[in-house]
Structure formats: structure tokens, C-alpha cells
Amino acid sequence: MIVSAIAFYVFSAIAVAAGFMVIAARNPVHSVLFLILTFFNAAALFVLMGAEFIALILVIVYVGAVAVLFLFVVMMLDIDFKQLRQGFLQYLPIGGLIGLIFLIELFLVGASWIISPDAAGVAAAPAPAFVDHVTNTRALGRVLYTQYVYLFQAAGLILLVAMVGAIVLTLRHRVDIKRQVPSRQVGRKRDEGVEYKDIKPGQGL
Template structure:
């Protein structure tokens, strides 16, 4: 019990420090690396909670795909960070307002523990007996695809819109690059690619 508590505090502290360094690092590559570290520590916390499936999904999907993709995008895109920092003060009031709202929400959550202490016991009540007979994956799938199926589909649509927006923002048309046009390839005729030459005997092309 003491070992699990010590491991929890170590992983939680590293995850919080890595999350802070994500937004504090000036180098975007370092920010992505700290993000990967935060994902690994979050996965370790899920393992301590007994949610091994969620921990593996977090490592495989976020660390193995999303974070690496972010790293390649940051390294390949030619971004002028000096120009991006010029409008920092313009969005500072909005960011400060959102941060204040987040702090107030966290304060309300902390105050609810003092005002309604019974809510903690209700949240920490033991699970039903039959939950021990269900695997972690089946329990997650049963809740995700029954009770929260509409929210799951809405999250998929949001990710689809975000992916389309990222493609539109990064797509650049350059006149000096030859691009593939499927319509021209499909509509190509034999006369467009074959030319007959009447070569006389003893003459070359």
C-alpha cells in the first residue's frame, strides 16, 4: 500500500511538471517531448488504478501516433514563432479570463468537499459485485457504446472537423509543383499519348 502511494505521488508530480513544461518551453520540439512524458506518467497512473486497457490505449494512440505526429509536424513546418508571439498581448485578457474561470471551478470542487462531505463517500462507494466478473475492456465498451454512444459519435465528428481544418490550413498550392489530376488521367485518350510518324525507308526520326 505504501509502495503504491509513493508511486502515485511520483507519477503525479512528474505528470504535473511535464504538463507545465509543455506550455513553458520556448522550443516547440521540447514541448512535444514533455507532452509524451506526461502521457507516459498518466498511463502509469491508470495502471495503478487498475485500468490497464486505458493505459495501453493512451500509450499506443497518444504517444505512438498523436504525439509523434505533432513532433513531425512541428519539425517540418516552417513556422515564424517571432510573428506568432507578436499577438500574445492581444489575447492575454481572454486567456486570463479563461484561467480565472478554471480556478473558480476548481475552487468550487474543493469547496464541495467541505460543504457536502457525504459526496466523497458516495463517489468512493464500492462497485457492485458483478463488476468483478466483467473484464476491463468489456466494461468500458458497454458504457461507451450504450450510455455515451451519442457523445462518442459527437467526439468523432469533432475530430473529423479538426482534421479537415488542419488539412485546409496547411495545404499550400505552389505553381512550380506538378500535381496529379485524376480527372485528366481518366479522360486521357489514345490520341493524346500516341503519335504516328510516317518514316520513309532509309530515314530516321
């Protein structure tokens, strides 16, 4: 119990510090690296809570795809960050107002949950015992592929349509680039691909 508590405080402190460094670092590459560190510590916190599936998804999807994509975009694009920071003070009042609104909303949500008369009863109610010992991943899989299987397939189709749409929108046909035409390759005759040369002795091509 003491070891888990110590691990919780260590991972939480590192996650909070890395999250602050994401917005405090001057170098955008360092900000992305601190973001990856934040994701790793958040995944460790999920493991401590027993949600290993969410921890693996956080590492695989966010660290392995999203954060690496951010890193490549930041490193490949030639962006003048000094020029972007010049108008920072102009938007500071608007950003502060939006942050204050979010803070008030979070406070109202927390206060409504604490003041709610059913909150104490729900918190005091014991957790139902599992009939069979199943892991988090197996329990989520049972629900996802039984009750919500059609919604899961619909979400996959929506992502497929979005992927095809992104490819169609970014596809550009240029005249100076040779492209493969499978029908022409398959239907090519022998005479079109083979040419005989009469080379005399002592001469090259």
C-alpha cells in the same frame, strides 16, 4: 502494495515536473517533448488505477497523433518566438485574473463536494461486486455499442463531415498542376496512347 505506492509517487512526480517544464522550457520543441513525457506518465497512472483502456487511448491518440502533430507544426513553421514573447507582460494581468478565477472555481467545486451531506455516504458505500470478471475495455465496449450505439454512429458521422469539410476548404485547383481524370483514362482509345514512328537505320528518335 508498497511497490504500487512507490510507482504512483514516481509517476506523479515526473508528470508534475514535466508539466511544469512544458511552460518553462524556452525551446518550443522541448516543450512538446516534455508534453509527451507528461502524457506517458499520466497513462502509467491510469494503468495503476486499473483503467487500461483510458491509458491506451491517451498514448495512442494524444501521444501518437496530437503531440506528434504539435511537434511537426512547431518544427515546420518558421515562427519568431522572441517576437511573440515581447508582449508577454501586457497580457500578464489578464492571464493572472483568468487563472485566479479558475482556481476559485476549482476550490468551490471541491468545497461543495466535501461539504455535501451525501458525499460521506457515497464514499463509505462499498463498490458493487461484479457478476463476471470483465475488463475495463470490455465493460466500456458493452455500454458503448449497446446503449449508446446510435450516439456513437452520430459522432462518427459528425467527424466524417468535419473531415470532408476541412478537405473542401483547403482544396485548391491550380492550372499548372496536372491532375488525374479517371473517366478520361478509362475511355482512352488505342490510337490516343500508341504512336508509330518510322525510324530509318542509323537514326534515333
